[in-house]
Structure formats: C-alpha cells, structure tokens
Amino acid sequence: MSTLKNDLFLRALKGETVDRPPVWMMRQAGRYLPEFMEIKAKYDFFTRCQTPELASEITVQPIRRYGMDAAILFSDILVIPQAMNIEVEMKPNVGPWLPNPIRSAKDVDQVIVPDIQETLGYVMDAIKMTKEKLNDEIPLIGFAGSPWTILCYCVQGQGSKNFDKAKEFCFTQPLAAHTLLQKITDTTIAYLKEKVKAGVNAVQVFDSWGGMLSPEDYQTFSWQYIQQIIDALKEESPVIAFGKGCWFALDTMAKSGASALGVDWTCSARNARYLTGGNITLQGNFDPTRLFSPPSEIKQMVHEMIRSFGKDKYIVNLGHGILPNIPLENAGAFIEAVKEYKE
C-alpha cells in the first residue's frame, strides 16, 4: 500500500489503468537548471553527492519548478567503484576520470566488495532527508549503473565513444572481467537493497553503454548481471531496466521480472511493444535533442508519443538524459504536455 499523494508512477509500474501516464526526465536534476548551477558553482561534484543537505536539495529542485511525478536522487553511478576501492574523480569539462584504470587480474584482486553502510551511508542519509523534503507528495527513485556500464569506466578510465579498452579487456581476459563484473554485481545488489530500506520507492538500473556490445556479447557481459540484480531486488522494490541502444534485448528483458523497461528514441513505440509482447510497462523515449524544438512542437510530439505507446503501462521520459543547454521553457513544455494529455 502506498501512502503517496501522487502515486501515478507506482501505478504505472504495476500496470494499472491511469487517466494519464506519469512523467519524469532522466538527469532531471542537472545543468539546464540555474538553481543547480548555483550550487555547482560552490561545491565540487562528489561534495554535492556526499552531503545529504546538498544532494536532497538538488533532488527536489526540478520538482519545485516543474512538478514531475517522480524524483530521482541526485548522486552518480560512479559512487559504486569509489566504494570498491577504485579512485574516481569528476574533472570539470572532461567528466569521469579514473587515474588507475583496471587492466589485469591483479588489478581486479585489489577491488573490494565493501560494507555499504560504511562506504555509502551518506547516500542513505540523503535518501532519508529527501523523503522528508518530498513530504509523501511523489515517489523517489534510487538507481545504480549496470555492472557492464561500471566496468566500462573502471577499465577505460574515462568516457569514450566506443569503450574499446573495456571491450578488449573482456575479450582478452574474460575470467578477470567476469570476476570484476560479479564483484560489482554483489556490491550493487547490497547497495540497492540498502537504498530501498532507506526509503526509495523504485530503483532503475542504467545500462548506458550496453549498446556498445553485440547482441551475443550483451547477454554474456551485461544482461546476465542485470538479471541477478532484478532477481535479488524484485520482491522488495519495482525495478526499471534501462539499456541505451539495447532494443535488440527487449524480448529477453521483458521476461526478466523487471517492472518496466527503458527505451531510447532509436526504437519506435510500436517495435518496443511488439518486442516486449505488449504486457510490460515501458518508459521513454523522447529524443533529448528534440527538446530544442519550439514548445508548441514539443507538446504535439509528446501527445503523439503517448498515443503511440498508449496511456497505460507507460511512463513518459526522455530516451536518455536531458542535455545541459535545453531552454527552461522547453523542459516545462515536455512536462506540461503530459499533464494536459486527454484521450
């Protein structure tokens, strides 16, 4: 039983009939918001993540401005490798930077499966503080990166167009790669369980770089680990699995026990419904760059998107994170369009 004033998001996750679908935006707490930039100017990235007052404030900023139907905790997928004894920096204008990338079985041996409260207790404190600020108005989403996506950063050492070093590691040292993936999986399961205990209402697994793998390699190096996470979490919380560029795996994902699947804009609603068998809740898939279109066009496109997916078993979202330089009015038009939607 949910005591939330607006439980549209949780109802859509359960597949219940709704008047309109719920809406939130991936990366909704971010650089397109002036109030976010003000905090960013004063505190470095991991200070923002590690200080519950800051993380909770940043989480509710987009809600205050636009009134989305769900909040997502401000944090990062890379707090997991940090907790596992891997150094991670966030370099201004570069992004993630790992000075000692993992390249051998010996490096993998140094990686620990940490105690979650000890290493990531600050995330749980941020969740509790955010829940207080949200005051039971809307649900809070917790998240983690997929083990494969985390491995990508741990091995490559930074962002990449093709994550060639990460793939080379998997294909030349598969034993070491699977050992690392399993350590990340074990840590992620314990972490997400703690997040649920701390109060998040749903969890999303971001497989941002799953689409770098062939369909066969995807099953071997990414999906089997996400499946472990779903198996471990699904009794405790709804799980959303989002794989960027992973439409080819939607049929497998639909049988996983996840409550919803994320879809990016390269897959049509019709194809996504077809591949998933039409019964599971889908989330997506507006091209984030389309938020540069005039607000009136955005609204038309959003209404068309809802008609294509259908209003039930559907969560309106972007197909990936919102871009930093999107006009505020345009982000607003996206949210308003959903609230104005009528059959």
Ligand SMILES: Cc1c2[nH]c(c1CCC(=O)O)Cc1[nH]c(c(CCC(=O)O)c1C)Cc1[nH]c(c(CCC(=O)O)c1C)Cc1[nH]c(c(C)c1CCC(=O)O)C2
């Ligand atoms: C791959 C990935 C990362 N982090 C994340 C992913 C998966 C989602 C995706 O694919 O977009 C997840 C993430 N990162 C952040 C959130 C916050 C919650 C939200 O509003 O969605 C979430 C859900 C904050 C953040 N994480 C980061 C920022 C921007 C930097 C800053 O605020 O200083 C934010 C708001 C930094 C980050 N963190 C990461 C990258 C690649 C970057 C650099 C991005 C850039 O500079 O363009 C790793």
